[in-house]
Amino acid sequence: MSRPRSPWWVVVGAGVAAAFGPQLYLASLGVFVDPIAADTGFSRTAVTAAASVGAFGMAIGMLLVARIVDRFAARYLLVPGFVLFAVSMALIGLTPANPVVYLVPCFFVGLFGAASIVPATRAVVSWFDNNRALAVGVVTGLIGLGAALAPLLAGALIDAVGWRLAYGAMALISVVVPLTMVTLFVRARAERHVRGRLVEQTRVGGRDVSLELPGLTFAQAVRTRQFWGIAAGLGLVGVVVTGLQVHLVPMMTDRGLSDDQAASLLVVFGLASLVGRVAGGLIIDRVHGAVVGPIVMLAPVVGLFFLDLPYAGAAAAVAFIGLAFGIEGDLLAVLISRYLGMRSFGRLVGSVQAAFILGSAFGPLLLGLGYDTLGTYDPVLPVLMVILVIGAFLIATLGPYAYPPVAGFDQLAARDELAASEVLSDVAVRA
Secondary structure (H helix, E strand, O other): OOOOHHHHHHHHHHHHHHHHHHHHHHHHHHHHHHHHHHHOOOOOOHHHHHHHHHHHHHHHHHHHHHOOOOOOOOOHHHHHHHHHHHHHHHHHHHOOHHHHHHHHHHHHHHHHHHHHOOOHHHHHHOOOOOOHHHHHHHHHHHHHHHHHHHHHHHHHHHHHHHHHHHHHHHHHHHHHHHHHHHHHHHHOOOOOOOOOOOOOOEEEEEEEEEEEOEEHHHHHHOOOOHHHHHOOOOOOOOHHHHHHHHHEEEEEEHHOOHHHHHHHHHHHHHHHHHHHHHHHHHHHHHOOOHHHHHHHHHHHHHHHHHOOOOOHHHHHHHHHHHHHHHHHHHHHHHHHHHEEEEOHHHHHHHHHHHHHHHOOOOHHHHHHHHHHOOOOOHHHHHHHHHHHHHHHHHEEEEOOOOOOOOEEEEEEHHHHHHHHHHHHHHHHHHH
């Protein structure tokens, strides 16, 4: 099996492939709302319910993939995942004017789309120890860039061929681009398998080389304080930031901004989160996550104090919130690998991400209930600040890394991936 010229090609391949995965569908859904409603007679609620149904399917898919991702070669999960995701998206364009039938392929878009996320993350992380957060940040940055461009692509296709064929065209793109990237570039370091199932030992030059990874088993990990601290701490931030993202436009129009000004704040949010993903990776690789994490998680608290007129102040506040959202994605993979190790990395990350997807519904619900009950968002904002402080405290008290970076690992892995395996095997034995 040939190795890419550089592990960074794995990062590029995984990021570009994922940009044409579930985010392509979710980020472009808003562009399809009016065309679908006009053609089928569906209400906007019925059309946008696809996002919730897809998220539910993705959460289930994450849990299923998480159980096998650490036991199978990445491509054996990524290739069928992308193919089935694309087929499901194409089927949306074939659904009749029945809202229940319309939601069925939307569920499978999420279910199969999950198989395009966790295996790619695991493959990328396997190559990096010294620049792990940066590698994850570049991947999530490419996904964010794809999400920003998805509405433009969808809009052009709808104008050209209508919404039904637009889904078919997007499905075709979601097969061709990701499968090309995965086939050419994406695989885990020192990945040895028998018909897709990974082996823990290989024989090279007459000697046995252990491929065992350091870390806790899933059962051991979920009994640790660190696992629940990471899941709860980052989960609380996700609840707050997701809620703010969904309610940002009506919140700011209530405060006096025009519709266009309020909508432009979402662009500021997206750009800030994109910067946060890459810049956060650079910082987290050099400063302990239990130090960076709380500082970043408290940034939205500062933002909430200034989330008011004039427009420039509101834009700066939203930028703080967007930065936190971007860096949070880097923190999850890094904290899991540093505190719990790589042995069950895929299952741990997949399980926590599934919980995040389900939990993200509570943020918009909290702000929505607060507004409907009190007639304003203002009394809810202090509650959000308290939630952020609790999340920051949980991350700040995780303690020292159990599996700190191995000096020079990235260079060794790029030069001789099996030699890097021996280093990690020694760490596993000592642990």
